[in-house]
Amino acid sequence: MSVFKQLDELSVFVEAKMKKNNIFTTERMFCDVYCFEPGQRQDAHAHADSDKVYVVLEGTPKISVGDDEHEVAEGGAVLAPAGEPHGVSNEAKTRARVLVFMAPKP
Amino acid sequence: MSVFKQLDELSVFVEAKMKKNNIFTTERMFCDVYCFEPGQRQDAHAHADSDKVYVVLEGTPKISVGDDEHEVAEGGAVLAPAGEPHGVSNEAKTRARVLVFMAPKP
Numbered sequence A, B: 001m002s003v004f005k006q007l008d009e010l011s012v013f014v015e016a017k018m019k020k021n022n023i024f025t026t027e028r029m030f031c032d033v034y035c036f037e038p039g040q041r042q043d044a045h046a047h048a049d050s051d052k053v054y055v056v057l058e059g060t061p062k063i064s065v066g067d068d069e070h071e072v073a074e075g076g077a078v079l080a081p082a083g084e085p086h087g088v089s090n091e092a093k094t095r096a097r098v099l100v101f102m103a104p105k106p
Helices: none
Strands: A004-006 A019-025 A030-036 A041-045 A051-058 A062-065 A068-071 A076-080 A086-089 A096-103 B004-006 B019-025 B030-036 B041-045 B051-058 B062-065 B068-071 B076-080 B086-089 B096-103
Touching: A019 B076, A030 A041, A051 A086, A062 A076, A076 B019, A096 B096, B030 B041, B051 B086, B062 B076
Parallel strands: none
Antiparallel strands: A004 B076, A019 A030, A030 A096, A041 A086, A051 A076, A051 A096, A062 A068, A062 A086, A076 B004, B019 B030, B030 B096, B041 B086, B051 B076, B051 B096, B062 B068, B062 B086
16 A cells, blocks of 8 residues: 555545545544535444544535534534534535544544 | 645745745644745654654655655655654755654654
8 A cells, every 4th residue: 555645636526425545544543525516414422442534625515513513614624522413514615624533443 | 724725836946045834724733834045954763653754745755764765756654653763855856845644743
């Protein structure tokens, strides 16, 4: 596996549902780019023992953590601590790409 | 601690040396933005038990992992697996900002 990658080249969208594109995986963590067409979403869910960080690369998706939800623009970063429900909803008219980092790998 | 942050607002540069700006820290990982003025660097070093991911937000820093070194543009992502020496050198004439994830927190 090359340790040098380009996120743009690995950002694949699909019509059926939001697409998770893996960038790196180790025993300790993973790093993905999630791609959302307009209207696509990741339903709220929680990981008991893993923390997740979202960083918006493109678009203006709504991101929720617990009862808190905000539209997040490029350069916005969001922490979903272990145990907290979190999700993403792209209600905008443009595509959204979100960098995701999770540790430890669930 | 708010779990919603803006990376731009937290990107502080200092003249003395490259600046590490913490975004999130948990028991399991941390997320920083490293800010490099032209000529600033992070010397190569290794973490025995933690993986690091660099994602370039701005600029064209050179990033090394082991014997491999590349100039990396915005949207480039680099994995420094546990035990591999890695570093960053901003030899460009423009500022560089690099998102950093590390897990587990050393």
